[in-house]
Amino acid sequence: MSLRARLAISFAAFAATAVLVVAITGHMTTGRALRVEIDRTLDGYSERLENPDGAFLTALCGIRDTGAETHAGPIPELPGSRVQCINSEGVRVQSAISGALPLSRVDRQLARSGGDSIFSTVSTDEGAYRLLTVAVPGGGAVQLARSLAEVDHALDALRLRSLIIGFFVIVAGGVIGWLTAVFITRPLASLTSTAEQIAQTGDLTTAIRAQGDDEVGRLATAFGVMISALSQSRREQQQLGQDAGHELRTPLTSLRANIDTLARHPNLDTATRSRVVEDLDSEARELTALTEELLNLVTDQHDSEAAQSCDLSEILERAVERASRRSDHQYLLVAEPFLMEAREGRLLRAVGNLLENAAKFSPDGSVIDIRESGGVITVRDHGVGFIPSDIPSVFRRFYRSDSARALPGSGLGLAIVAQVAAEYGGAVSAENAEDGGAILTLMLTGKSQTGVVRNDAVKGK
Secondary structure (H helix, E strand, C coil), rough: CHHHHHHHHHHHHHHHHHHHHHHHHHHHHHHHHHHHHHHHHHHHHHHHCCCCCCCHHHHEEEEECCCCCCCCCCCCCCCCEEEEEEEECCCCCCCCCCCCCCCCHHHHHHHHHHCCCCEEEECCCCCEEEEEEEEEECCCCEEEEEEHHHHHHHHHHHHCCCCCCHHHHHHHHHHHHHHHHHHHHHHHHHHHEEEEEHHHHHCCCCCCCCCCHHHHHHHHHHHHHHHHHHHHHHHHHHHHHHHHHHHHHHHHHHHHHHHHHHHHCCCCCHHHHHHHHHHHHHHHHHHHHHHHHHHHHHHHHCCCCCEEEHHHHHHHHHHHHHHHHHHHHHEEEEEECCEEEEEEHHHHHHHHHHHHHHHCCCCCEEEEEEEEEECEEEEECEEEECCCCHHHCCCCCCCCCCHHHHCCCCCHHHHHHHHHHHCCEEEEEEEEEECCEEEEEEEEEEECCCCCCCCCEECCC
């Protein structure tokens, strides 16, 4: 069942419940009010029985001072009424004009002994009556009754009106519910149609129109952001695949060529065979490094490590210790505490890539300067520096300058640094130092703890 149908049914059910409650309450209240009015009328006539002259009692029952019994009749000025008189012995006095009313044991006792008036509802051959039994002075009692036919007729008419009105109210509730559902679900229907179109065509460029700032509008906005993220991820995957295919093609081609050479010329001289084997080893190492960098680039981005508060200066110290064990360079670290929410492993890899890049292009045994202040990390080497035309491209994936192609590497290390910077709202830059060497800068965002500076001694083998 559709959401619109459920909403329409819900509105109709609510309207039906409201109509039922109102109808039952109105029926009970009206019936009670009409019966109270009848009781008030009968009570008013019963007060006239207490008149000292006894004229009203004589008019109703024909009772004279001698106690003779003549006849009993209705109240002349009260249509639908009936009167029944009971003598002091508890025996009814009934005329042909007025049919007999039920006479209970309590009524007989009231006629014999007197007491307070009694209201009751009784049934006769002519229908239900509201009955008031009143004791009269000198013994006996008078029963004043009025038909409830008018009350029943009024209640029947009220039920009919309630039924008709209720029917239209329920129909109107259903229609209003349907129209409301159409108005509410129109954005959802549009969003669903767009989602189905995207699922069928795979086109992530389809525009998501978000209207309003309510829950539906927020859902459309979130869906649009998700589609944009998926589209960006797809573009990055496609670009990564193209770049990786291009970079893998060169070492694989060289490997196939060298293997083919060994297969075609089994009697190569020792020197030539050694050069071919060295070339195979070099290409295999480059292929291994490229594969590892690709895995790092992909898996680090979707790492399940949770972000936590960490001190950037401590991460830099760990990275320097690791780098000093892997090379014969000297590392000079000057850093101040800087707290930020980050994944330590991801951040450590980015800083390590900066140090590895600096070591690659620095002379053996030279000093690499690392400075950090306010979340800005600068790594300066003392190598030949960048060719100015290469500076805009050094953070691109798989980019390797002509001077770097002879060196080991995949061209992904600095791309990972740029990716980490983007994840934490930072930026990267590259420049040449005035007195030689290159400077790479990684800017991150977080909370600085000023006043404390960490100045580590030169580290190296």
